[in-house]
Amino acid sequence: MFEVEYRVKRKDGKVRWMSARIVPDTIEHQYVAVAFDSTKMKQMMHDLRISEEEKKIALEQGNIVILRYDVKNKVLYYTNDGKKTTEPKKMMENIPQSAIEQHLIKEETQKEYLGFFSSMLEGKPKGEAVFLRRNSTSQKYIWIKGKFTMIYNEKSEPTTAIISYQDYSEAYERELAYERWKQDFERRKKDSIAYYEYDLTHDVFEKLEGALNDELPKNARNSFTYIAHYAAEHFVSPKDRKKYLKVFSREYLLDQYQKGRHHFTLQHRRIDSQGNEFWAYGEIQLVWDPYASLVRASVLLHDIDNEKKDKIRMKRLSETDALTGLYNRSTLFHRIESTLQHSGKHVLHVLVLIDLDNFKLLNDTYGHQYGDDVLINVAKSMRSACRSEDYCGRIGGDEFVIFLRNLSCDYDILPRIEAIRLAILNCMDDREIVASFGVACYPNDSHNVDELYRHSDEAMYRAKRSQKHKIQFYKKI
Numbered sequence: 001m002f003e004v005e006y007r008v009k010r011k012d013g014k015v016r017w018m019s020a021r022i023v024p025d026t027i028e029h030q031y032v033a034v035a036f037d038s039t040k041m042k043q044m045m046h047d048l049r050i051s052e053e054e055k056k057i058a059l060e061q062g063n064i065v066i067l068r069y070d071v072k073n074k075v076l077y078y079t080n081d082g083k084k085t086t087e088p089k090k091m092m093e094n095i096p097q098s099a100i101e102q103h104l105i106k107e108e109t110q111k112e113y114l115g116f117f118s119s120m121l122e123g124k125p126k127g128e129a130v131f132l133r134r135n136s137t138s139q140k141y142i143w144i145k146g147k148f149t150m151i152y153n154e155k156s157e158p159t160t161a162i163i164s165y166q167d168y169s170e171a172y173e174r175e176l177a178y179e180r181w182k183q184d185f186e187r188r189k190k191d192s193i194a195y196y197e198y199d200l201t202h203d204v205f206e207k208l209e210g211a212l213n214d215e216l217p218k219n220a221r222n223s224f225t226y227i228a229h230y231a232a233e234h235f236v237s238p239k240d241r242k243k244y245l246k247v248f249s250r251e252y253l254l255d256q257y258q259k260g261r262h263h264f265t266l267q268h269r270r271i272d273s274q275g276n277e278f279w280a281y282g283e284i285q286l287v288w289d290p291y292a293s294l295v296r297a298s299v300l301l302h303d304i305d306n307e308k309k310d311k312i313r314m315k316r317l318s319e320t321d322a323l324t325g326l327y328n329r330s331t332l333f334h335r336i337e338s339t340l341q342h343s344g345k346h347v348l349h350v351l352v353l354i355d356l357d358n359f360k361l362l363n364d365t366y367g368h369q370y371g372d373d374v375l376i377n378v379a380k381s382m383r384s385a386c387r388s389e390d391y392c393g394r395i396g397g398d399e400f401v402i403f404l405r406n407l408s409c410d411y412d413i414l415p416r417i418e419a420i421r422l423a424i425l426n427c428m429d430d431r432e433i434v435a436s437f438g439v440a441c442y443p444n445d446s447h448n449v450d451e452l453y454r455h456s457d458e459a460m461y462r463a464k465r466s467q468k469h470k471i472q473f474y475k476k477i
Helices: 039-060 097-099 107-122 168-190 224-234 242-249 248-260 305-319 329-341 359-366 368-385 411-426 449-466
Strands: 001-010 016-026 030-037 063-072 075-078 085-092 126-134 141-152 158-167 195-198 203-211 264-270 275-291 294-303 348-354 390-397 399-407 434-441 472-473
Touching: 016 434, 097 107, 107 126, 107 141, 107 158, 141 168, 168 275, 168 294, 168 359, 168 368, 203 224, 203 411, 224 242, 224 248, 242 275, 248 275, 248 294, 264 368, 275 305, 329 348, 329 390, 329 399, 329 449, 348 411, 359 368, 368 390, 368 399, 368 411, 411 472, 434 449, 449 472
Parallel strands: 434 472
Antiparallel strands: 001 016, 016 030, 063 075, 063 158, 075 085, 126 141, 141 158, 195 203, 195 294, 264 275, 275 294, 348 399, 348 434, 390 399
């Protein structure tokens, strides 16, 4: 027994499919043939193949719209709502041209849209494209990702394309952002001293480029966490290691990424191969890689030593007295005021106003160069007699201010000021330089810098008039 399928042409010109089953009759030594019209069965099988393809796509992709495209007639049919298959319903004719004419596709993506349907008309088995299509509800253009699978007839002719449409706006914007980020970092890493790249999600090191490539041992390239600690220990100045490890922490970065922060910077001091310190600018960019579905971290390191030192130098010049290098009046009073604002009632600070006695006479007698030398030496002596946390400033002419911070008790005040007085007294080898001291205390005498200065000024003038006590404390009259 065997079966054959063939087509016949009826008198009305229509073509029908026929199936014939032929069975041999061994007794009569002949064949018995039965023929029947199989056109409807053929159509049913073809429709079943299309329906199965639609169901397959619907299961593989969520939140999609499935369409059928009649290749021969260029008609697009709506078939389902992304959840269940329904009977096809004619949607649009003369596709893709009519969609262009109705301005359903934004102009800048029309080429992609036309190419998408051209692939179907050419009979290609699969294809996809991304384009901007107008949303029927909001009338705004949204990114659509379209995919198609072609269904062929028995003659291998393309008949129906099964198309899936998916709102791709969010994913496409992520892809565009990722590509822009890659291009930007590719451009900027040319001016960096090092470029690192990590899979932060899985804590995996991926790439290192730049001058530090030879300085980082191969066995230290296991993960972001390992490299961060190795770099902190070997390449980062001890002065900045703590803040470096705080920023270059995988847990911290992932937590901040979840909170919406994706960009981090850190100026810190690094150590070169000769052991010299230099300023570097570290930049971390976190980005979602839509192709690998992970958070990627890229790190750029820039040498900003000259720029940073120039800024430090300029800042120092703006804050200090040009002759002595002590704080100028503006900076000194700003720092004192800030300290007072953050001090409690049980903290003891002391403002000491110092005025050199008979400085004008010395200056006129021995010349301005001698006078400048006196001021410079006095400044050095004051600074050497103070602690690192104390503030020293020159506020004009031969007037200086010392702000002693966080003293332990009242008994600690006079010995410290006496040490400063003696340092000034002995700062010039050939002549004694004497000074008058006015002292006001926080919080007993005042809570703000202006009053403390005024009170110490009053005390200083009483010291000058007394000719006996060169250190005078403010007393309320």
